[in-house]
Structure formats: C-alpha cells, structure tokens
Amino acid sequence: MYSGAAAAAGSPRRDFISVTLGPEEVVGVGGYNNSKAWRRRSCWRKWKQLSRLQRSVILFLFAFLAVCGLISYTSMGETWKSITNKSLDDQRTEQEIPRLKLANPAVLPAPQKAEANHGDYPELSLQKPPKLAHVRRGPSNLQIKAPWRGTRLKTQHDSMRAVEELVKVDKVEKTEKSIISWRGAVIEPDQSTEPPSSKITEPEKPSSVESEDQKEPVPINERQLAVIEAFRHAWKGYKDFAWGHDELKPLSKSYSEWFGLGLTLIDALDTMWILGLKEEFEEARKWVANDLAFDKNVDVNLFESTIRILGGLLSTYHLSGDSLFLEKAKDIGNRLMPAFKTPSKIPYSDVNIGRGTAHPPRWTSDSTVAEVTSIQLEFRELSRLTGDEKFQKAVDEVMKHVHILSGKNDGLVPMFINTNSGQFTHLGVYTLGARADSYYEYLLKQWIQGGKKENELLEDYMRAIDGVKKHLLQRSEPKKLTFVGELAHGHFSAKMDHLVCFLPGTLALGAHNGLAADHMKLAETLIETCYQMYAQVETGLSPEIVHFNLHAQKGQKDVEIKPADRHNLLRPETVESLFYMYRFTGDKKYQEWGWEILQNFNRYTRVPTGGYTSINNVQNPSNPEPRDKMESFFLGETLKYMFLLFSDDIDLINLDKYIFNTEAHPLPIWVPG
Numbered sequence: 001m002y003s004g005a006a007a008a009a010g011s012p013r014r015d016f017i018s019v020t021l022g023p024e025e026v027v028g029v030g031g032y033n034n035s036k037a038w039r040r041r042s043c044w045r046k047w048k049q050l051s052r053l054q055r056s057v058i059l060f061l062f063a064f065l066a067v068c069g070l071i072s073y074t075s076m077g078e079t080w081k082s083i084t085n086k087s088l089d090d091q092r093t094e095q096e097i098p099r100l101k102l103a104n105p106a107v108l109p110a111p112q113k114a115e116a117n118h119g120d121y122p123e124l125s126l127q128k129p130p131k132l133a134h135v136r137r138g139p140s141n142l143q144i145k146a147p148w149r150g151t152r153l154k155t156q157h158d159s160m161r162a163v164e165e166l167v168k169v170d171k172v173e174k175t176e177k178s179i180i181s182w183r184g185a186v187i188e189p190d191q192s193t194e195p196p197s198s199k200i201t202e203p204e205k206p207s208s209v210e211s212e213d214q215k216e217p218v219p220i221n222e223r224q225l226a227v228i229e230a231f232r233h234a235w236k237g238y239k240d241f242a243w244g245h246d247e248l249k250p251l252s253k254s255y256s257e258w259f260g261l262g263l264t265l266i267d268a269l270d271t272m273w274i275l276g277l278k279e280e281f282e283e284a285r286k287w288v289a290n291d292l293a294f295d296k297n298v299d300v301n302l303f304e305s306t307i308r309i310l311g312g313l314l315s316t317y318h319l320s321g322d323s324l325f326l327e328k329a330k331d332i333g334n335r336l337m338p339a340f341k342t343p344s345k346i347p348y349s350d351v352n353i354g355r356g357t358a359h360p361p362r363w364t365s366d367s368t369v370a371e372v373t374s375i376q377l378e379f380r381e382l383s384r385l386t387g388d389e390k391f392q393k394a395v396d397e398v399m400k401h402v403h404i405l406s407g408k409n410d411g412l413v414p415m416f417i418n419t420n421s422g423q424f425t426h427l428g429v430y431t432l433g434a435r436a437d438s439y440y441e442y443l444l445k446q447w448i449q450g451g452k453k454e455n456e457l458l459e460d461y462m463r464a465i466d467g468v469k470k471h472l473l474q475r476s477e478p479k480k481l482t483f484v485g486e487l488a489h490g491h492f493s494a495k496m497d498h499l500v501c502f503l504p505g506t507l508a509l510g511a512h513n514g515l516a517a518d519h520m521k522l523a524e525t526l527i528e529t530c531y532q533m534y535a536q537v538e539t540g541l542s543p544e545i546v547h548f549n550l551h552a553q554k555g556q557k558d559v560e561i562k563p564a565d566r567h568n569l570l571r572p573e574t575v576e577s578l579f580y581m582y583r584f585t586g587d588k589k590y591q592e593w594g595w596e597i598l599q600n601f602n603r604y605t606r607v608p609t610g611g612y613t614s615i616n617n618v619q620n621p622s623n624p625e626p627r628d629k630m631e632s633f634f635l636g637e638t639l640k641y642m643f644l645l646f647s648d649d650i651d652l653i654n655l656d657k658y659i660f661n662t663e664a665h666p667l668p669i670w671v672p673g
Contacts, residue, residue, distance in 0.1 A: 227275070231272075241255060259300045259305060268636055270665055312636065366417065411465070432497075444506055504527035505581065548560070580655075
C-alpha cells in the first residue's frame, strides 16, 4: 500500500525510500491474498489480543448457546415427527375413509356405516342413548313429499349409486360387516280422502326436500345394534339355505314353500331399509327385479299375500322411492282382484294369481272376518298411487257391508262370514284373537289413514271397544292382571291368544289420535298382562295361548298353559304394543321389557348356523323343542318393532305421518292438499 501511494503521487523529484517488510506484513503486494489460511491467522491474532477474562466470557456464551440449541432441537424434532406421522395417517385415512357427499339427497337420509357389536348384549341404562363415535346417522329429518307431487327425484336405487363417498369407521374387534344407518325421514302425503279418479295415471316418484327444521341426529344405541346383529344372523340363514323361497327351515338348512313368492324376502325389505342394511337391501332388490314373477299357476291366500307382499312392496316404494316396487305392487294387486267376484262382494279366501280365478277353501264357503276386513289399507293405498279406483272401491264395499250387518254383539263381530250370502256365520262366538283380531285394528287405522273423516269406521271401532269392556275384560288371580277373554254363546272363557296383544298398541294409537283417555289407561293395564305372559314362563317367552286363573289358589300363577298351546312362533304383537307404548309415554320400562324378550329369543330360538326357529315348549328351558321354521314375520315385524322400540328418534317412522299395516309395513297417512 505504501509503495503504491508513492508511485501515484508522481513527484518530479527522483528521491527513493527503501522499506523492508516481513512477508506477513506485506499488504497489496502478494502477502494478503484473502485465503482461508491467512484469515485463520488473522482471527487467531485478534483472539490472542483479547484478555483472558474476555476469552472466558465468550467461551461460556458459546457453550450455553450450544446446550440450548441441543435441547430445542430435541423438542422440535419430537413435535415435527408427531406432526409428520399424523399427516401421513390422515392421508391414509382420507384414502380409506372418504367423507359422504351426495349428488342428490336420497328419499331417506343417506346411509352411513356403523359397526355392529356381535358379542354379548350388556344391560344398559337408557336414560340417554349412548353416543357412540362409530355410529352416526346421516342427515336428519328429510321429508318425503308424496309421490303424486310434481317434483321428480331419481329412485333410491339411483340415489345409492349417486353416493360419491361413504363414511367408513374404525373396526371393532370380532365384528362382521359394517352396518349402515338410513333414517329420519318423514312422509308428508298431500292427498285428499276423496275416492281417486278412475283414470290410471303414472305416479310421480317421491321427491326429497330437506326440512326447514334440521334436528340433531339421534345415534343408534347398543340395543339397536343388537337388533341389527340379530337380523343379520337371521338373514344369513335365509340367504344361505332358503334364498328366494318363502320360509327358512334353519335346523335342516332348507326351506318351505307356501306361495313360492319369496315371502321372507319381500316381508323384510322395509325392515332392511329402516335398519340401514344397504348391502342386504341391494341384493334383495336384484332378486325382486330379476326373479319375482307373479304369473304362476299357484293359489295364494288373499289376506296373507295382501298384508305381506302388497303391503311390503308399497311400503318399500314409499321408503326408497324406487318405482320397481310400485310396478310389482300393481301387478300383484291386479292379480288379486278376482277374489272379489262373489255374489255378496265379500271376497274369497284364495286366488290363483296365474289363472285369474278365485275360490273359497275346499271345506267351506266362508271367509274369516279378519281376513276380508284387513286388506283395506293396502288396496286403498294402491288406488291412491295408481289413480285406479277399482282397488279402493272393492274393499270399501266390504266395510260398508259389514257395517250394516246384523249378528254383532255391542260392536263385537263373529269370526266367519259367508261369501255367497254375505251374512255372518257361527254366530255367538266373539274373540279378539285369531280370525277376528285385525278387524278391530283396521277400523281405527283406516280412519286415521283417510284423514279421520270416515265416521262409520270410527263408530264401529268405538262401539267395539265398549263391547270388549262390557263382555271380554276380566282380572286374574293372584296379581289381578286385566286380560281379554272370549265369549261363546254367553259363556266367558279365560282364554287369551298372544295375537290379542296387538290391542294395547291399538288403544294407545287411538288415544294419541284424540280418542277417549281411558283407552290409554286400558292399554297400560293390558300391556302389563302381555308382558306377564312372558315373565311368568320358564323361558321368558310367551306361549301361543294362555288361560288365566280367575280364582286364587296357593302356589298358582296368573297364567296357565295347556300342552297344546305352549309353542312360540316368534310373534310380534307384544313387541309391537311395547313400541307404541314407549313412543307415546316415554316410559323406559317398555324398552326394558322388550330387551328381556330379545335376549330370550337369542337364548332359546337362535340357530348357530343362521336363523331363528319357532319352538314347541316355552316351559322347558333345557329343551324348548325347536320346530325348524322361521316365520317371515320375524324379520318383517318382530325385529322391526324391536329396533323402533329401542330408538328415541320419534321421526324414525313418525306415527303422525305413517300408519302400520297388520304386517308392520308403514304406509303414509293421507293429508288433504
């Protein structure tokens, strides 16, 4: 630097100064070359110039910062690792568990999967249904506008395919396939009770409109899951050994035929929908679409085929919106019409649906009163949907005829009616059991279905309930249970069929719809009796028929069972009434009673390879003598009412919107539009 400055001055004098420098001190002449070695020597020289105290302080600070950095790195590393792992898990979860998104809302809320616990069913306190993280309902409170409204919607079959993504939940150990829950819909028909036009019109498909009042979803509880598991076990047996046939024989792993029309499958369609069993519903629908044919040379019973097949198809149409079921309903409805071609317009009991002919039973020209007066809900609804008045006209004529008939006893009707003369036969015998039971049920339900306008139906119902109180009610000993007996030519019999246990639910339904308050009081006493028909029996299951003791005797129960009556057919009537009583009163004891019954069905009637069987002896827990037959109504009615009983969601088949037929198939209540 110094020699460079002298040269830059340019002085005219030629004087020279000679300076000798060490190599490390040369600047600008080649000593400083910005090399790392030179910089290290320079820093070291500066470091040596510091005092010992200064150097100690700097070293301490460096050590302190190093320790802090090490601690921070460890902490941040763990956090980052956790975040990274969670992100990876979330990515995997999103791939496996896509959120539900519907292109079009379904008629009922879209299905969401839930796991069924297939193990034991512990007793639960149901003050509040437990909120299970793995079981949730879909969107709540969608409303079904009636099929005759202008807005159209894709069928539920199409809606199922419109589901872009399905919620998948964590698996619970030892469970089978996930269970899907579709629920919360309310049918809101818009139809006057005037007879429909005779002109056949193509019905609109049910439309789906979200309710303005969205309510919190009601989760499925453990007891409902137990019902779902029971259904799936029964369905497994049917699918494995009786697919497409009428009834399962679970012990022999075979089937029995009645009509050869897949009764169990059709009876169970709406139950699968309500329970949310999408996979089972889909495979059953395919069978209906591809294999169910009514052009068969076969005799069917008018009553049984109406309540099970026609009722099941109509109900499934309303719940799913799938027109396939309405088309099948119109087909079977038309094929049943020849039954009404009688001199009296009282229908024959049997119809050949392939030949279009009808006839009474071989041994008599009589039909039972219950059978000819318990097909009205279904045929009336078919007229409303199709616009063809012939169906409603045929069944309304029967009711008008019975309304004016003589031979009644304070509203109570005999059990038989002649198809030629149109008169009651076997006069003097009155019962609310077999052959007469659903006559009384359908008086009330037709009145409700039609908007409470058909006063003749209500008059007949009220008169009949007064007749029951006057002639058929007695109290047993020792518990003084109120029961409904029978009257034969003026003599009272303390015999009560299990079938009569429909009555508490029917009375409660009438009281809910504004009838006398004492009907509800009678319902409460009668449902206690029906429960005792189970509780006082060794297996906890009711026999088909009981006789009540009218006189107190030491060591005797209220209920006496005769050997010929001690079988159990998996009947639904008591569970049906428990459902109505719980829905209208909220009293948890009705759920507890139903839970006991379900546990006893599992204990004494469940077949390990699939299915449930009726039994011959409810008094022998060690050997209840299985009968090797599962009636279709076990899936169509008993388990459906069980599921509804354990639900606290009043919109799960809202009883102000639906009326159940006598086979537990819900149909819409007509509302003037």
